[in-house]
Amino acid sequence: MEANAGTDLQPFSSRYHSEQDCMEALIEMKWPNGFVCPRCAHTRCSRLTSRHIPLFECGKCKHQTSALVGTIFEGTKVPLLKWFEALDLFLLPGGISAMRLSKVIQVTYKTAWLMLHKIRHAALEFDARELLCGDVKVNSDQYGRNPSRCQLSHPYASAVVAGCTVTESGEPEQVKIRLVPHKRGNEKRANRHDLTAFINGHVDVRTSVVQLFPQAFRLYMPLRRVVREAWESLKSTYGALGLKHLQAYLNEYTGRRRLRLQGELPGAEETMRQKLLCMCVAIPAIPYRRLIARQPNQPLAAAA
Numbered sequence: 001m002e003a004n005a006g007t008d009l010q011p012f013s014s015r016y017h018s019e020q021d022c023m024e025a026l027i028e029m030k031w032p033n034g035f036v037c038p039r040c041a042h043t044r045c046s047r048l049t050s051r052h053i054p055l056f057e058c059g060k061c062k063h064q065t066s067a068l069v070g071t072i073f074e075g076t077k078v079p080l081l082k083w084f085e086a087l088d089l090f091l092l093p094g095g096i097s098a099m100r101l102s103k104v105i106q107v108t109y110k111t112a113w114l115m116l117h118k119i120r121h122a123a124l125e126f127d128a129r130e131l132l133c134g135d136v137k138v139n140s141d142q143y144g145r146n147p148s149r150c151q152l153s154h155p156y157a158s159a160v161v162a163g164c165t166v167t168e169s170g171e172p173e174q175v176k177i178r179l180v181p182h183k184r185g186n187e188k189r190a191n192r193h194d195l196t197a198f199i200n201g202h203v204d205v206r207t208s209v210v211q212l213f214p215q216a217f218r219l220y221m222p223l224r225r226v227v228r229e230a231w232e233s234l235k236s237t238y239g240a241l242g243l244k245h246l247q248a249y250l251n252e253y254t255g256r257r258r259l260r261l262q263g264e265l266p267g268a269e270e271t272m273r274q275k276l277l278c279m280c281v282a283i284p285a286i287p288y289r290r291l292i293a294r295q296p297n298q299p300l301a302a303a304a
């Protein structure tokens with residue numbers, strides 16, 4: 001690939017031009033109503049600016065902390081400007097592969113891979129906290145299989161349970177797609193038990209009216225389309241994905257889709273970026289060991 005590959009990627013213009021700009025944005029996001037000591041909840045502090053990363057010392061217990069503690073940026077050696085650029089690129093309609101990111105922001109492939117997984121993990125944890133509620137549709141669907149070419153088997157086809165809330169016009173709004181990893185291959189489908197498990201884990205049943213679509217020939221079509229679009233999008237950005245990290249990529253897809261739906265209004269791009277940044281500040285980074293220890297259900301087809 002030529003050296004300037006990726007320069008055609010122009011995300012929305014950034015208002016952060018220096019490390020300091022980024023740091024101030026993180027401080028603002030971390031303590032929107034002013035400093036709160038993480039140890040004793042005291043609100044007065046002194047700011048020690050002699051360090052590369054500004055430290056805040058609690059006026060009562062003298063505990064020292066920074067705005068990066070407990071965020072995905074904690075302990076990073078990558079400049080924040082590169083992180084912010086990565087967040088912008090993550091929000092592109094198809095996302096960005098680690099290979100591409102490493103070239104655009106000029107870090108190693110491994111660093112780019114880790115950065116993307118940390119962002120993905122934050123989006124996942126955030127998504128897990130938000131249950132579906134209201135008018136909820138739930139499909140027993142398949143991921144990775146083209147129903148119009150039924151005769152071709154696809155090795156990565158997997159049963160999924162997909163659920164969504166819908167807008168007044170019936171379009172999926174918040175979407176969750178969960179793999180049923182022990183049911184791989186063509187014709188494998190989630191059963192009633194899998195659907196119930198999905199509802200218990202991801203739907204606020206007290207405030208929802210849930211409609212189930214357990215049969216392949218009678219799915220909720222707008223939601224089925226989202227599952228197909230997820231497959232097409234992940235395939236084109238990442239190539240073939242094995243099951244080890246597939247759930248994380250699916251969450252990335254649905255999370256980005258939702259952020260982008262909210263960002264479609266004029267002037268809402270900044271809101272979209274702020275929401276992603278908020279997730280990254282609210283969620284501690286996943287430790288590398290935990291990330292690579294995810295149990296593969298199937299060998300990785302290709303690095304993404």
Ligand SMILES: [Zn+2]
Pocket residue numbers: 037038039040041042058059060061062063
């Ligand atoms: Zn304190």
